Structure formats: structure tokens, C-alpha cells
Amino acid sequence: MQMSLLGYIAVVFVLSVSVLFVFHKIRAPAIVGFIFTGILAGPQGLRLIQATEEVDVLAEIGVILLLFTIGMEISLKDLVRMKKYVLVGGTLQLALTILAVYALLIYFGQPVGTAALIGFLVSMSSTAIVLRIIQKKSEMYTPQGRTILGILIFQDIAMVPLMLAVPLLPGAVGEIPESPYIILAEGLALIALVIISAKWLVPFALYHIARTDDRELFLLSLVAICFAVAFITSSAGLSLGLGAFLAGLTISESQYSHQAFGNVLPLRDAFTSFFFVSIGMLLDVRFLIANPLYVILLALGVMLLKSLIAGATVAIMGLPLRIAVLVGLALSQVGEFSFVLSKVGLEYGLLSPELYRIFLDVAVLTMVATSSIIAVSSRLADAATRLPLARREVPHPPSDVPDGRALNDHLIIIGYGVNGRNVALSAKSEGIPYVIVDIDPETVRSEFRSGEPIRYGDATQEHVLLNAGIKSARVLVVAISDRSATRRVTDLARRLNPDTYIIDRTRYIHEMSSLYRLGANEVIPEEYETSVEIFCRVLERYQVPRERIDSFINHIRADGYEMFRSISVEPNCTTDLNMIQNEFFTLRVLAGSPAAGRPLKEIGLKEIGADLLAVNRASQVFSHPDEGFVLQPEDVAIILGSADRISSLDDMFGAAAVSKNVAFGLEEG
Numbered sequence: 001m002q003m004s005l006l007g008y009i010a011v012v013f014v015l016s017v018s019v020l021f022v023f024h025k026i027r028a029p030a031i032v033g034f035i036f037t038g039i040l041a042g043p044q045g046l047r048l049i050q051a052t053e054e055v056d057v058l059a060e061i062g063v064i065l066l067l068f069t070i071g072m073e074i075s076l077k078d079l080v081r082m083k084k085y086v087l088v089g090g091t092l093q094l095a096l097t098i099l100a101v102y103a104l105l106i107y108f109g110q111p112v113g114t115a116a117l118i119g120f121l122v123s124m125s126s127t128a129i130v131l132r133i134i135q136k137k138s139e140m141y142t143p144q145g146r147t148i149l150g151i152l153i154f155q156d157i158a159m160v161p162l163m164l165a166v167p168l169l170p171g172a173v174g175e176i177p178e179s180p181y182i183i184l185a186e187g188l189a190l191i192a193l194v195i196i197s198a199k200w201l202v203p204f205a206l207y208h209i210a211r212t213d214d215r216e217l218f219l220l221s222l223v224a225i226c227f228a229v230a231f232i233t234s235s236a237g238l239s240l241g242l243g244a245f246l247a248g249l250t251i252s253e254s255q256y257s258h259q260a261f262g263n264v265l266p267l268r269d270a271f272t273s274f275f276f277v278s279i280g281m282l283l284d285v286r287f288l289i290a291n292p293l294y295v296i297l298l299a300l301g302v303m304l305l306k307s308l309i310a311g312a313t314v315a316i317m318g319l320p321l322r323i324a325v326l327v328g329l330a331l332s333q334v335g336e337f338s339f340v341l342s343k344v345g346l347e348y349g350l351l352s353p354e355l356y357r358i359f360l361d362v363a364v365l366t367m368v369a370t371s372s373i374i375a376v377s378s379r380l381a382d383a384a385t386r387l388p389l390a391r392r393e394v395p396h397p398p399s400d401v402p403d404g405r406a407l408n409d410h411l412i413i414i415g416y417g418v419n420g421r422n423v424a425l426s427a428k429s430e431g432i433p434y435v436i437v438d439i440d441p442e443t444v445r446s447e448f449r450s451g452e453p454i455r456y457g458d459a460t461q462e463h464v465l466l467n468a469g470i471k472s473a474r475v476l477v478v479a480i481s482d483r484s485a486t487r488r489v490t491d492l493a494r495r496l497n498p499d500t501y502i503i504d505r506t507r508y509i510h511e512m513s514s515l516y517r518l519g520a521n522e523v524i525p526e527e528y529e530t531s532v533e534i535f536c537r538v539l540e541r542y543q544v545p546r547e548r549i550d551s552f553i554n555h556i557r558a559d560g561y562e563m564f565r566s567i568s569v570e571p572n573c574t575t576d577l578n579m580i581q582n583e584f585f586t587l588r589v590l591a592g593s594p595a596a597g598r599p600l601k602e603i604g605l606k607e608i609g610a611d612l613l614a615v616n617r618a619s620q621v622f623s624h625p626d627e628g629f630v631l632q633p634e635d636v637a638i639i640l641g642s643a644d645r646i647s648s649l650d651d652m653f654g655a656a657a658v659s660k661n662v663a664f665g666l667e668e669g
Contacts, residue, residue, distance in 0.1 A: 008055055011048045012277050015041055029371030031129060034273050035364070038280020045285070059278035062271035063128050063336065064244040068226045069268050070131055070149075071248020072261045073140065082150045084317065084442060089147060090154020092313040093331070097123035100309060113171035114355070117345045120162045121359060122302055124335035127152045127241065128275055129370050134330075137374075138507060141417075142482045143439050144326040147314055151331060156242045159337050163344060172348040186236035194229070194246045203254040210256060219263045225251065226264075241337070275336070282339070283364045284357050295358065299365040303332040303373070318441045320458035322485070325381035333370045334363035378484035385461060407433055408472045414459045414489055415480035416443055416452075419505050423477050424452065435468050439480075460488040462496065470496045478504045478520075483511060487518055494519025585646045591633040593654025601627035608648055610641030 016037045023033035041048040049055060098119035105115035130148060131140075139145040167174060202225065209221050226247045233243025251260050288295050311328030315321065342359055345351045351359070411427050411434040413420050420436065427434040436454040438444050444456040457464035459478075470476065476493050478486050486504055493502055504520045506512065512523045536549055589595050595603055605612055615622045615629070616636040622629065631637070637653070639646060 005054050008049050009058070011041055012037065012055065012274060015048070016273055016277065029375070031132070031276055031371045032368055034276030035280040035283075035368050038277040039283055039285065040280075041277065042281035042283075044283070049281070055274060055278050055281065058271060058274035060240060060275075062268070062273065062275040063241050064226065064230050065264060065268040066128050066132065066272050066275075067241045067244040068230075068248045069261055069264055070135075071245040071250075072252045072257050072264075073135075073248075081442075082146055082153075085147045085150025086154050089313055089317055090151045090158070092316060093151050093310050094123050094155060094158055096309045096313065097306060100305060111171050113169035113350050116169050117166060117341070117350045118355075118359070120166070120341055121338040121345075121363075122306065122334060124155050124159070124338045124341070125152060125306070125331040126333050126335040126367055126370065127156060128272070128336055129333065129367055130330055130374075132272065133371060133374050137483075139482065142480070143319065144323050144330070144482070147317075147319065147323065147327050148330050151310070151313075151327070153245070155335065156245065156337070159242070159341075163341060166341065166344050166350070167348055169348075169350060172350055174348045190233055190236055190243075190246070193232075194250055197250040199253065202250045203256075206251070206254055206256045206260075210259075215263070218259070222251070222260050222264055223267070279336070279364055279367055282360050284361050287357050288361050295361045295365065298358070299362045299369070302334065302362060303366055303369065307332040320385075320439060320461070322381045322385050322458050322460055323439065325384045326377050329373050329377040329380065330370075332373060333366035338363060382460065382484070382488055385458070407435065407469045409474045410434055410469060410472070412437065412465075412468050412470060412473045412476045414476070414478045415439075416447060416454060417479060417481070419479035420477070423479065437464060437468050460485050460492065462492060465489075465493060465496055470500065473497065473500050475501045475503065478502070480505075481507070483507075486511075487514060490515055490520050491518040585639050585641065585643075587637045587639060587646075587649060587653045589631050589633055589635040589637065590654035593633075593652065595631050595652045595654070596633045598631060599627065600625060600629050600631070603631070603649075603652060605639065605649075608641070608645045610639050610645055610649070612637055612639055614638045 016034060019037045019040070020030055020033045023030065023036075039045050043050060098116070101119035101122045102115045105118055106112070110118070130152065134140055134145050134148060140149065166172065206218075206221065209218055212218075226244055229247035229250070230240045230243035233246065234240050251257050307328035309328075310331040311324040314324040314327045319327075339360075342351060342356060346353075346356050411423075411432055413423050413427075413434055413436045416424070416436050416438040420438075424434060424436060434453065436447070436452060437457050437459050438447075438454060439456070439458050441456055444454050447454045455468065457467070459465060459468075459480075470493055478489050478493075480486055480489075483506070486506065490502055490504055493500060501522075502520045503522045503524065504515045505524050505526070506515065507526050509525045512525055515523045600612060612625065613623070614637075615625055615631070616638070617632060618634075639649075
């Protein structure tokens with residue numbers, strides 16, 4: 001059995017490498033490549049794997065690790081903030097989908113129990129596939145990412161009551177399992193255990209394990225927590241995936257979450273591939289070949305229905321049309337937990353073998369199409385927002401919010417995350433008039449109560465930017481995480497106002513060129529601005545003059561961050577870092593001394609190799625004054641240089657150094 005399992009693992013990995021290499025060359029999604037690997041290796045392909053049970057076990061491990069890492073990326077506080085998406089969005093999506101499918105099947109003559117069960121199956125979406133794609137696109141914290149995650153979490157939780165309801169449906173045959181009240185009590189106890197563990201138990205345990213400085217022990221501890229909680233949830237009648245997600249939440253609250261995520265990531269990627277391969281093995285190729293048009297039309301119908309209902313749910317929650325389209329398309333497939341429900345329905349006689357085969361083929365086809373659909377969803381969403389029906393009037397902002405059209409020379413901030421907040425804070429401190437536009441109604445409500453001039457709207461819409469006063473704005477700052485929306489806002493703003501100064505925030509440097517082409521004046525890539533800031537601090541530590549640091553940073557930015565992207569033959573910075581040997585001195589300009597009343601260029605500091613860093617004049621500090629700056633009596637000059645060279649300035653200033661500061665200390669001499 002061990003050799004057999006080892007052989008299956010070898011077949012999956014070797015075949016996956018070959019298939020993924022080809023898919024990479026033709027620019028096809030990797031997930032589709034894994035599913036295609038399953039079709040090739042499965043019982044109806046090359047028959048390299050006959051017994052799929054072992055692969056199913058490995059696939060289940062992959063799903064557990066995937067949801068475990070997702071839980072580590074989301075704290076309990078984030079989950080509380082997403083309660084609207086989880087409770088309202090999840091409930092509406094699930095209930096409306098079940099009702100719509102049920103009504104359609106009853107109309108076509110299906111029994112009540114079968115119609116309800118298929119409604120259950122279609123209502124679920126693939127947590128594993130969708131969240132993996134969102135993670136790869138770095139969209140987990142965008143409005144559509146939070147909405148998708150909230151709905152998927154609710155679906156995973158709803159898996160338990162749906163499974164309990166299957167034996168109670170009309171037409172079900174077999175014994176009724178454990179009382180649902182007992183399972184509910186077990187579920188509540190588990191949630192309490194997770195909260196206690198996240199607050200006290202897990203941080204305490206990981207602290208003592210981390211102190212051992214043993215990487216293997218730390219990794220094994222993480223895996224133990226993951227599988228222990230998953231096993232407990234499974235024993236309580238809940239899904240393994242939900243347990244793994246809750247286990248990740250317990251670790252996310254500790255200071256070890258980032259290290260834990262990095263350790264588990266390779267395991268997750270390896271085992272998740274088995275899940276997608278196992279999906280491909282489920283496809284009944286013979287049935288699909290015999291009925292291609294029937295199965296494909298059913299799959300398209302399912303995806304269209306789910307997209308419309310999920311999109312309507314998002315619209316009901318008050319989010320813009322663009323987000324509704326993105327969420328609807330992302331949740332259009334059938335989920336992996338539906339396979340579990342379908343097996344239960346088959347056991348209780350609610351699904352015939354033929355219906356079961358049809359369901360498997362339709363579900364797999366919807367999963368295969370997911371990557372491609374999400375890839376084009378941004379373009380479809382942009383196209384939808386251009387429709388006449390979509391150009392409805394935005395909700396009128398509260399009367400206290402300044403009308404952007406009445407402002408002039410103001411600042412518009414798109415997105416009120418960390419970057420948007422910092423820009424708004426700076427504008428407020430300098431008295432610059434500004435207007436904030438955000439797509440999250442909860443953020444708009446809370447920040448308006450705090451007194452911010454914020455309005456709700458999708459900035460990719462022309463009327464939203466016009467109402468924010470784009471025609472008369474001096475600066476537009478786009479500080480959102482959605483890459484597609486950033487491009488669309490930049491293009492639209494440039495067309496509406498050719499003179500406004502547009503500053504875009506982006507995560508990666510490869511997005512800069514497209515944003516510049518669309519009309520951005522400046523693009524700030526987080527990826528390399530962090531590197532610039534770090535190197536700036538390094539140069540400061542080595543006492544490099546500020547003007548040289550600024551010149552160096554300007555060179556990097558003007559060159560499109562080329563220094564960090566390739567090895568340059570010519571050095572970008574020629575500063576002598578041996579300046580660490582210099583010291584700080586403060587010299588007071590005495591009345592009647594030669595320095596009093598003279599400009600710096602006549603003092604001769606550069607000739608002796610000294611740098612004037614600042615001048616303190618009656619509690620006012622002049623940093624890095626230019627050569628035309630005139631020294632006045634009682635000025636205190638802060639100078640960087642060696643002791644023997646500074647001593648030559650005693651006669652010029654009329655006294656010896658009144659204070660010496662070694663390196664970066666402030667010790668009185």
C-alpha cells in the first residue's frame with residue numbers, strides 16, 4: 001500500500017510538471033493544468049491511477065492547508081469587520097440561489113427533495129479555487145476580495161446545516177444521523193475554544209516553542225494545531241476546511257503568524273495540487289463526449305444563474321455595479337464541498353446515478369472555467385459600468401460633505417485605506433482642501449461620523465469623479481489595491497482633466513509603465529519605495545549629507561528604479577562611507593567674530609572638508625542652509641568633520657567648540 005501510494009504521488013508530480021510546463025508556454029492558467037493532469041492520469045484517461053481514494057486523501061490535506069493559511073492571513077478583528085459580508089451577503093446568496101434552482105427544477109418536473117438537494121449543490125462555490133486565485137492576484141483586501149471571502153466563509157459554515165437537512169428532505173431513504181441540536185452545541189463549543197486559543201493558549205505555546213530556536217519543531221507545531229482543530233471540527237460534524245480555517249485564525253492573532261505562514265506555504269502549494277488533480281479525475285469523459293452540448297449548456301446556465309444572483313446580492317448590500325460583477329463572476333462555479341453533499345444525496349436516494357454523473361461533469365466544467373472567467377472579469381466589469389443602465393445617479397452625500405464641484409484647486413483621494421488616511425491627515429494638517437471617495441459604504445459611514453469629507457462611490461465611474469470636482473482639482477491620489485480599477489481611474493481622470501496632477505499607488509514595479517501611459521504623473525511602487533527608504537536610512541546612519549541622499553534617491557526614481565532591477569556597471573552612489581570617522585561639533589557665532597554677518601561661502605567649510613548640517617537661531621532651525629545663508633551673532637552652527645579640521649575654525653567663530661557629539665550621540669563635551 002505504501003509503494004502504491006508512493007507511485008501515485010510520483011505519477012501526479014511528474015505528469016503535473018510536464019503539463020504545467022506546456023500550459024505555461026501557452027499562457028494557460030495553472031489550475032486548469034492541474035485539472036487536465038487529473039483527467040489524463042485518471043481512470044478515464046491514461047489510467048495511470050486506478051484507485052482515486054488515496055489521491056482524495058492527499059487532496060483533502062491540500063484543502064486543509066490552503067484554508068489554514070487563509071485563516072492565518074485574516075485576524076478575528078478582520079472577521080468581525082466583515083460581518084456584513086459574511087452574514088448579510090452569505091445568507092442572501094445562499095438562500096436566493098437555492099430558491100431559484102428549486103423553482104426551476106420544480107417547473108421542469110423534478111421531485112421536491114431532488115430539487116432542494118440540487119439547489120444546495122449549486123449554491124456552494126469553490127473556496128479552494130477562488131481564494132487561491134485572489135491570493136495570487138493580491139486582491140484579498142480589495143472590496144471585491146473581502147466580499148468574496150465573507151460569502152465563502154458563510155458557505156463553509158452553512159455546509160453543516162445543509163448536510164443535516166439532506167436526510168430530512170422529502171424522498172430521502174435511510175437512517176437520520178445524530179441530532180442537529182447536539183451538533184449545534186458542539187459547533188458553539190468549538191467557536192468558544194477557538195476564541196480562547198487565539199487569545200491565550202496558542203500565543204503561549206508558540207512563544208515557548210519559538211524560544212527553542214528549532215525550525216522543525218516550530219513547523220510540526222503548526223501542522224499539529226492545523227490538523228488537530230480540523231479533526232475536532234470533523235468529529236463535531238463540521239467540515240474539515242472550516243476547522244483548518246479556524247485553526248489559522250487562532251495563529252493569526254499571535255506575533256508568530258508571519259513566520260508560520262512562510263513555513264507552511266511550501267506544504268500548502270504541494271498538497272493543494274492534489275486537490276485540483278482529484279477534481280480532474282471526477283470528470284466522466286465518456287458521458288461528456290456522448291453529450292457535449294447538453295453538459296456545456298448546463299454548465300453555462302449554472303454559471304450565469306450564480307453570477308446574476310451573487311451580483312444582485314452585492315448590489316443589495318449597497319456596493320457598486322463593478323464590484324457586483326466581479327463578485328458574481330468569481331462565485332459562478334460549483335464548490336468542492338458540493339461533491340460531499342452530492343455523495344450524501346446519492347446515499348439517501350435523492351440523486352439517481354445518471355443525475356450524479358451529470359452533476360459531476362457540470363461541476364468540473366465550471367471549476368475549469370473559473371480561472372479564465374476571473375482573468376477577464378475586470379474587463380467585463382468595466383464594460384458593464386459603461387452601459388446606460390449603469391449610469392444611475394450616485395447617492396447624494398451628506399450635506400456636511402463639501403461639494404467637490406464647488407471646490408477649486410483641491411485634492412481628491414481615491415480609497416481610504418492606510419495610504420489614503422495618511423494623505424488625508426497630511427492635507428488636513430496643512431489646510432489643503434480635500435475630498436475622499438471610497439467604495440466601502442461601511443467605511444464611508446464611520447469616517448463621515450468622524451468628520452471626514454468622504455463620499456461613497458466607484459471612482460471608475462465618470463459621474464463620481466465629476467461630483468468629486470475632478471475638473472477643478474489640482475491633485476488626484478489613487479490609493480487603492482485594485483490594479484484594474486487604478487488603471488481605469490487614471491485613464492478617466494486624465495481624459496476629464498488634462499491638467500490635474502495624478503499620483504498612483506501600486507504594489508509592483510511592472511505596473512508603472514501602463515499607468516504612466518494612461519496619464520499618471522507619478523507612480524509610487526510599494527515594492528521599491530520600501531527599498532529606497534531602507535537604503536536612505538543606511539546612508540543617514542553613515543552620516544551621508546542629506547543633499548547627497550536626495551540626489552541619489554532622485555536618480556533612482558528618475559531611472560525607473562533600474563538600479564534595483566538590474567546590476568549596473570556604473571555605481572549610482574559614489575559617497576564615501578568612511579565618513580563614519582567624523583564627529584559632530586556645535587560652534588557658537590560670537591558678536592564681533594569674523595563669521596558674524598558673513599555668508600557661508602566665505603567661511604570656507606568645504607575647503608577644510610567640513611559640512612554644515614544646520615543652524616539654530618533663537619529656537620528656529622535652518623537645515624542644510626545654502627552658500628548664500630548669512631550667519632548672525634549668537635547663531636549655533638552644527639558641523640560635521642574631524643576634530644583637527646574643526647579646530648581651525650576657532651578664530652573664525654571667535655571661540656572653541658562649545659559642544660562635541662561623537663557619532664550620533666548627544667553627549668555634552
